[in-house]
Amino acid sequence: MTTDKEPRCRFCASPLRFSLVDLGMSPLCESYVAADALNQMEPFYPLHVYVCDTCLLAQLEEYVSPEAIFTEYAYFSSYADSWLKHSKAYTDQMVSRFGLNARSLVVEPASNDGYLLQYFVEKGIPVLGIEPARNVAKAAIEKGIPTLVEFFGEKLARELSGQGKQGDLILGNNVLAQVPGLNDFVKGMKVLLKPRGVITMEFPHLVRLMQENQFDTIYHEHFSYFSFLAVEKIFAAQGLTIFDVDELPTHGGSLRIYAKHAADMTKPISRRADDLREREVAAGLRQMPTYAAFSEKVKETKRKLLDCLIRIKRDGKSICGYGAPGKGNTLLNYCGIRTDFLDFTVDRNPYKQGKFTPGTHIPILSPAKIEETRPDFVFILPWNFKDEIMDQMSFIRDWGGRFIVPIPEVRIYE
Numbered sequence: 399m400t401t402d403k404e405p406r407c408r409f410c411a412s413p414l415r416f417s418l419v420d421l422g423m424s425p426l427c428e429s430y431v432a433a434d435a436l437n438q439m440e441p442f443y444p445l446h447v448y449v450c451d452t453c454l455l456a457q458l459e460e461y462v463s464p465e466a467i468f469t470e471y472a473y474f475s476s477y478a479d480s481w482l483k484h485s486k487a488y489t490d491q492m493v494s495r496f497g498l499n500a501r502s503l504v505v506e507p508a509s510n511d512g513y514l515l516q517y518f519v520e521k522g523i524p525v526l527g528i529e530p531a532r533n534v535a536k537a538a539i540e541k542g543i544p545t546l547v548e549f550f551g552e553k554l555a556r557e558l559s560g561q562g563k564q565g566d567l568i569l570g571n572n573v574l575a576q577v578p579g580l581n582d583f584v585k586g587m588k589v590l591l592k593p594r595g596v597i598t599m600e601f602p603h604l605v606r607l608m609q610e611n612q613f614d615t616i617y618h619e620h621f622s623y624f625s626f627l628a629v630e631k632i633f634a635a636q637g638l639t640i641f642d643v644d645e646l647p648t649h650g651g652s653l654r655i656y657a658k659h660a661a662d663m664t665k666p667i668s669r670r671a672d673d674l675r676e677r678e679v680a681a682g683l684r685q686m687p688t689y690a691a692f693s694e695k696v697k698e699t700k701r702k703l704l705d706c707l708i709r710i711k712r713d714g715k716s717i718c719g720y721g722a723p724g725k726g727n728t729l730l731n732y733c734g735i736r737t738d739f740l741d742f743t744v745d746r747n748p749y750k751q752g753k754f755t756p757g758t759h760i761p762i763l764s765p766a767k768i769e770e771t772r773p774d775f776v777f778i779l780p781w782n783f784k785d786e787i788m789d790q791m792s793f794i795r796d797w798g799g800r801f802i803v804p805i806p807e808v809r810i811y812e
């Protein structure tokens with residue numbers, strides 16, 4: 399590798415010399431292909447995650463501008479029932495723990511279609527959504543969620559606080575991983591936070607990703623992969639202290655961090671934060687060989703999955719997919735799974751139906767197609783919702799259908 403092209407850490411600017419995993423070339427995982435575009439060229443970008451040996455932030459280089467990714471984003475959060483339940487429970491917890499009321503302001507950068515802020519609105523708590531994808535923001539506004547069509551950062555935060563708008567609660571679920579300008583984003587939250595306000599951020603936990611082979615949660619839209627050790631440094635650099643943390647089962651294992659101004663002495667540091675830091679150190683997250691071992695585990699996961707699929711096809715059985723999530727596309731492209739294995743996949747999101755998966759061109763149909771075609775196996779791509787999906791789709795057992803779950807390691811459910 400030449401030094402002039404050497405990538406640098408988006409937090410501390412150190413050169414990135416260590417690989418976490420290299421998943422080869424992949425298209426943008428949300429760029430579903432329309433039928434009339436199937437014969438056209440598709441751009442592929444490297445999906446290579448590095449880990450910074452100075453600050454421990456695991457990250458992808460920014461190959462594509464966020465404008466290209468997020469201005470017409472296909473992901474509408476409101477389509478997953480268990481995610482809505484999670485969001486409602488979060489709202490109840492925050493309102494009671496931090497005493498939010500009609501005089502408070504809840505701000506959410508990357509508020510999507512307002513699926514979360516709607517629960518604050520229901521309780522009469524003022525909200526402000528910030529969402530760069532125009533089509534998604536429009537859906538929020540139609541639901542009565544005040545939403546700015548903007549990218550969030552220090553500049554917007556200064557404008558808002560100049561207008562007297564500061565947050566009692568600033569929240570972000572799965573946005574921190576998606577911001578290329580990480581320091582600008584965290585600085586923005588610092589500027590927008592009231593003196594005694596609270597920031598909560600949820601993101602997939604790097605430790606769980608590594609321990610459970612969740613390499614399919616790596617895609618171009620996720621620029622950063624955080625351990626507690628790394629995120630603590632990133633917040634501290636902007637004068638924010640993480641005073642509590644929850645470990646959540648969502649997205650295969652996430653952290654919810656709670657941050658405050660470093661100068662705010664009204665909130666004690668919880669024991670949970672110290673415990674987690676110690677556990678990460680004990681798990682070897684400060685040593686580079688820990689990260690290198692992950693790479694080998696991913697390759698073996700691919701080989702085992704392909705073994706299983708090849709065996710099923712040689713037995714003359716049919717397989718269809720369930721779901722067409724972004725993570726599915728990383729898995730399908732990395733493993734080279736196309737219509738040679740999956741006849742089609744289905745998705746409840748009408749935006750995706752009739753389109754094809756990026757790179758692998760598997761047709762995405764309506765879930766009704768499964769009952770119609772009675773496949774022998776249903777391959778669950780959004781494995782983090784596998785219990786919910788197997789429950790909903792339990793009727794496939796009527797014709798002897800079985801489920802395939804690819805992660806952490808391929809497993810068949812009768």
Ligand SMILES: [Zn+2]
Nearest residue numbers: 407410450453
């Ligand atoms: Zn770094």
